[in-house]
Amino acid sequence: MAEEMLLRGGWTNAGKVVRIGDTVRRPQCPTSAATHAVLDHLERVGFPGAPRFLGVDDSGREVLSFIVGEAAIAPFAEHVLTDDALVSVAELLRAYHEAMASFDPAGHAWPPAVPPAFRDGTISHNDPNLDNVIFSKGRAVALVDFDLAGPGSAVWDVACAARLWAPLRHPRDTPEQLHEQSLARLRIFVDAYGLPERDRARVADAVLHAHEWCYAIVRSAVADGHETFGRIWHDGGREHAERTGRWIAAHREQMRAALDTAAGEQAGECDAAAIPSDSRLGGRGGTGTRYSRG
Numbered sequence: 001m002a003e004e005m006l007l008r009g010g011w012t013n014a015g016k017v018v019r020i021g022d023t024v025r026r027p028q029c030p031t032s033a034a035t036h037a038v039l040d041h042l043e044r045v046g047f048p049g050a051p052r053f054l055g056v057d058d059s060g061r062e063v064l065s066f067i068v069g070e071a072a073i074a075p076f077a078e079h080v081l082t083d084d085a086l087v088s089v090a091e092l093l094r095a096y097h098e099a100m101a102s103f104d105p106a107g108h109a110w111p112p113a114v115p116p117a118f119r120d121g122t123i124s125h126n127d128p129n130l131d132n133v134i135f136s137k138g139r140a141v142a143l144v145d146f147d148l149a150g151p152g153s154a155v156w157d158v159a160c161a162a163r164l165w166a167p168l169r170h171p172r173d174t175p176e177q178l179h180e181q182s183l184a185r186l187r188i189f190v191d192a193y194g195l196p197e198r199d200r201a202r203v204a205d206a207v208l209h210a211h212e213w214c215y216a217i218v219r220s221a222v223a224d225g226h227e228t229f230g231r232i233w234h235d236g237g238r239e240h241a242e243r244t245g246r247w248i249a250a251h252r253e254q255m256r257a258a259l260d261t262a263a264g265e266q267a268g269e270c271d272a273a274a275i276p277s278d279s280r281l282g283g284r285g286g287t288g289t290r291y292s293r294g
Contacts, residue, residue, distance in 0.1 A: 024066050031109050035149060072133050072135060092133070105151050114156050118156040118159075125143055125157055158206075163210055169182070169247055169248075173240055186203075218233065
C-alpha cells in the first residue's frame with residue numbers, strides 16, 4: 001500500500017485524514033451512512049464537484065476519491081479571496097443543490113438538524129467553510145467534508161457560505177484585503193447564486209441562525225472533550241464567536257439593504273459602525289484571525 005500522507009484542513013478530524021495514492025481515508029461518524037448516500041447520489045447524477053465514496057478500509061475508515069486541486073487553507077493563495085473566486089463558490093453551491101434535487105432524504109439518520117424555518121427538503125452541505133472547498137486554476141471546483149450535510153434549504157446554505165466567504169464578521173477578524181467589503185461581497189455571492197427575491201430577504205436572519213447553529217456544535221464538541229475544538233475555543237475562539245454574533249446581529253438591517261434589489265445600489269458599507277470599539281470588547285487584537293468558521 002502507498003504511504004499515508006496527512007492532509008491539512010478542518011478541525012473535527014484534525015490529524016486523522018490522510019491521502020493514500022488516489023484515495024482519501026477519513027474516520028466515520030454515527031451519521032456516515034447518510035453522508036455516503038449523498039455522495040452515491042451525486043455520483044449517479046454525474047455531479048463532478050464532490051468526492052466519490054469508494055467503501056470502507058480494514059481500519060474502518062471511509063475511503064473517498066482524491067480530488068486534484070488545492071483546498072482553501074490559510075495562508076490563502078492570492079486568488080482565494082478574490083471576487084471571481086467568491087462567484088465560483090456560489091456557482092458551485094448552486095450546482096450542488098441542483099444535483100441534489102432528486103435525492104430522497106427519507107430513512108436516513110442525519111447530523112444535528114438546522115432550524116425548521118430553514119428546512120424545505122433540500123439537502124444542504126451545511127459546512128461550506130473555506131477549507132471544505134477545492135480550487136483548480138483559480139476557481140472552486142469541488143466541495144468536500146459532507147459530514148454535516150442534511151435537510152436544509154438553499155437559503156440556509158447560502159447564508160452559511162456567505163457568512164464565511166464574505167466574510168460577515170467584525171473587521172478585526174477579517175483578512176485585511178477584505179476590510180469594508182463584507183456587505184458588497186454578500187451581495188456578490190447571493191447574486192452569483194441566483195437566489196430568488198422571496199429568499200433574499202431571509203438571508204440576513206438565516207446568517208444569525210447559522211452562526212448560532214454552528215457554534216452549538218462547537219460548544220458540544222468542546223464539552224465532549226474534543227481536543228482541537230477545545231484548544232481553539234479556549235485560545236480566543238469563544239471571544240471570536242461572541243464578537244461575530246454581535247456583529248451579525250447589529251448588521252442585519254444593513255445586510256437586508258445590501259440584498260434589496262431595489263435599494264442595493266444605495267446600501268453603504270458600515271462594517272464597524274454599530275460595534276463597540278475593541279477596547280470595550282475585550283479579548284485580543286489581531287487582523288485575519290484563523291478562526292474562519294465564523
